[in-house]
Amino acid sequence: NAGVTQTPKFRVLKTGQSMTLLCAQDMNHEYMYWYRQDPGMGLRLIHYSVGEGTTAKGEVPDGYNVSRLKKQNFLLGLESAAPSQTSVYFCASSYGVGELYEQYFGPGTRLTVT
Amino acid sequence: AQSVTQPDIHITVSEGASLELRCNYSYGATPYLFWYVQSPGQGLQLLLKYFSGDTLVQGIKGFEAEFKRSQSSFNLRKPSVHWSDAAEYFCAVGAANAGKSTFGDGTTLTVKP
Numbered sequence: 001n002a003g004v005t006q007t008p009k010f011r012v013l014k015t016g017q018s019m020t021l022l023c024a025q026d027m028n029h030e031y032m033y034w035y036r037q038d039p040g041m042g043l044r045l046i047h048y049s050v051g052e053g054t055t056a057k058g059e060v061p062d063g064y065n066v067s068r069l070k071k072q073n074f075l076l077g078l079e080s081a082a083p084s085q086t087s088v089y090f091c092a093s094s095y096g097v098g099e100l101y102e103q104y105f106g107p108g109t110r111l112t113v114t
Numbered sequence: 115a116q117s118v119t120q121p122d123i124h125i126t127v128s129e130g131a132s133l134e135l136r137c138n139y140s141y142g143a144t145p146y147l148f149w150y151v152q153s154p155g156q157g158l159q160l161l162l163k164y165f166s167g168d169t170l171v172q173g174i175k176g177f178e179a180e181f182k183r184s185q186s187s188f189n190l191r192k193p194s195v196h197w198s199d200a201a202e203y204f205c206a207v208g209a210a211n212a213g214k215s216t217f218g219d220g221t222t223l224t225v226k227p
Contacts, residue, residue: 048214
């Protein structure tokens with residue numbers, strides 16, 4: 001049982017390049033989330049999904065797109081990377097709401113945009 | 115809108131000393147509250163959570179937290195800190211019906227030998 005995995009672990013992009021971050025979970029969780037973590041700013045929610053085929057905007061969605069075509073995968077896309085998107089990105093998943101609402105986090109992807 | 119404040123950016127304690135990390139929240143209804151720990155270079159791991167019932171909750175690694183509605187607080191405590199507890203700690207408040215949380219900015223704990 002791998003839990004939540006993220007690919008890649010590190011990436012360096014030039015301004016204007018695009019890329020996709022992949023998150024996979026093997027716990028049959030309904031909910032999945034993408035966060036970014038910047039020094040002194042905690043975790044900020046980018047987008048989330050409450051089930052296969054659904055997505056919703058979080059706190060800081062601009063410049064990102066997501067897709068949840070399969071229940072176990074949640075993809076985060078950057079169409080035209082900017083230096084302001086340099087950050088550590090975390091994916092998380094949870095089984096549901098209420099007392100099932102405990103988030104399991106992946107190890108993170110460190111992205112640098114030059 | 116919900117919000118979380120962790121007043122202490124950085125705390126240093128000696129090994130074996132007691133620890134209290136503060137968390138204040140703002141939320142219109144009964145909150146779902148969480149404490150997570152993040153070791154360097156790692157993702158976050160849940161320490162404990164409060165949904166309802168007993169206001170003193172026990173977590174992993176010897177941590178506990180107390181929910182105080184009158185003070186809008188959910189402070190994390192440990193009676194005797196170990197060097198391995200050095201990490202960053204995040205408090206979060208959940209909007210359970212929407213399935214998402216708001217995180218505080220974190221408190222970095224340094225443990226002196």
